[in-house]
Amino acid sequence: MIKTPRFTQLQLADPGNEQHELITGLTAAAAHFSPKYFYDLLGSRLFDAITCLPEYYPTRTEAGILRNQGEKLASVVPHEAVLIDLGAGNCKKGMSLFDFIHPSRYVAVDISVDFLREALEEVQRQHPDMTLDGLGEDFSTEFRLPSELRLNPETPKVFFYPGSSISNFGPDEALVFLKQIQAYCVKNPKSGLLIGVDLVKDKATLEAAYDDALGVTAAFNKNALLNINQRIGADFALADWAHVALFNTEQLRIEMHLEAVRDATVHWTAQGDGKRTFRQGDRIHSENSYKWLKSSFEALLREAGFKDVTAFTDENEWFSLFWAS
Ligand SMILES: C[S@@+](CC[C@H](N)C(=O)[O-])C[C@H]1O[C@@H](n2cnc3c(N)ncnc32)[C@H](O)[C@@H]1O
Known part of the structure; x- marks a missing residue:
């Protein structure tokens, strides 16, 4: 019998706060809303469709780096760590790492909770022995790993933040986010962040x-x-x-x-x-x-406190994955 993935749902933003945030944005002189509001169930499905479009190079370029340079990547990223996939979406990129780094456990985090549940059920079907956790969380203001997950602070962790989702943050907010991840990495020297970033191009x-x-x-x-x-x-x-x-x-x-x-x-x-x-x-x-220059993003990772940074790019230098530990 296939196991059911465990699911922890952090109190997503209070609906009253979200309404306040939305109305404040819509009534501002320059009207705006956060891109997190793209991701209801239909929005997540539409994003999946975007990743299949010929024009949308980021997904296939990043997936190509993971496929073609998986062995090299596996020589720097720790094996049998807890793999924590931030904004996991359909979990396909996270799963593509399983054969290279053999995680001991997979924790998928996303704001789009219903979509994540469906995705994790598929992961469990394909990997019946893997220990899986879903974490419904809005990490736009603060990233937290709740105690309910019972993660040993000293166990090596690989934080995986693909899809250039970091790009929704401006440089200052990105630095704050990276520092939060770095703080979770300091307890074990093997822990680190594998992050995908879209680079400047025409x-x-x-x-x-x-x-x-x-x-x-x-x-x-x-x-x-x-x-x-x-x-x-x-x-x-x-x-x-x-x-x-x-x-x-x-x-x-x-x-x-x-x-x-x-x-x-x-x-x-x-x-x-x-x-x-x-x-x-x-x-x-x-x-x-x-969109980042490779050198500027590497400098940002160092500013956030990461010491060793290795970059993996495609032949056109359109996209880069960084391992930062
Ligand atoms: C650009 S998609 C990337 C999906 C997948 N990781 C990939 O690379 O194909 C961004 C993902 O982050 C999630 N997300 C967006 N804002 C979020 C937030 N504030 N907190 C948690 N997840 C968020 C979305 O639901 C979506 O699955």
Whole structure:
């Protein structure tokens, strides 16, 4: 009989706080919301579809590095450690490490709890003997490994943060996040972080990756409005909004926005009735995805306290995995 993965759910952000955060963002002079609101169940499925698109090079490039350089990677990353997959999504990248580093236990962390449960059941089917834990957590403000997991602080840990998800943080926030992970690594000299980072490249390639011809990324962006409708009782109408993705060459980041195609008044019922009128052309900023130079990201890891850093890149230097211990 196949085991059922254990699941621990940290108190995800208090719904009242989330509503406050959303309404504050939507009523700000420059309207915005956090990219974490992309990831309800449908959003996670849409992200999976994005990873299959010809324009979306990050997933296949990173998976190629893991496949082609797995042996080299296995010579620096500890074996039989606890593998902690941050923003695990469908867990496929985490699973691809199993044959190389033979983790003793796999802990998958994600905000998209229902999607993570499904993904972990599949991991358990494929690896019936592996000890699996799911951890439902929003780590955008603080990352915590709860005591319920009963992880020995001294056991070697491999934190795995693939998909360039770190890119949703600006450089200062990324540093804070990396320091939190580094603090969990200091108890055992073998512990470390294996992190995937998308590198600066030409604007056309970057913009196409976030604005595909099929319109899947547009659907992913607009689905956040449906998620927000649920969370704050809002009435965003999808037909009023268009997907915009552009590379900001000064900040070295892809920005995703939703742009009003006509004047649109949006109402919500949470936290007292509210509304905002957006004029045609007004935008709501929905995501930043920072692109890094290999040398700058390596410097950031060192600033966070990691001492040894090894980089693994593809032949075009489009994407880099770093092992930092
Ligand atoms: C870009 S996807 C990467 C998925 C997978 N790791 C990969 O590389 O294909 C980002 C993942 O992080 C999760 N995520 C986003 N914001 C999060 C947050 N604040 N806390 C925890 N997980 C989050 C999403 O649900 C999603 O699965």
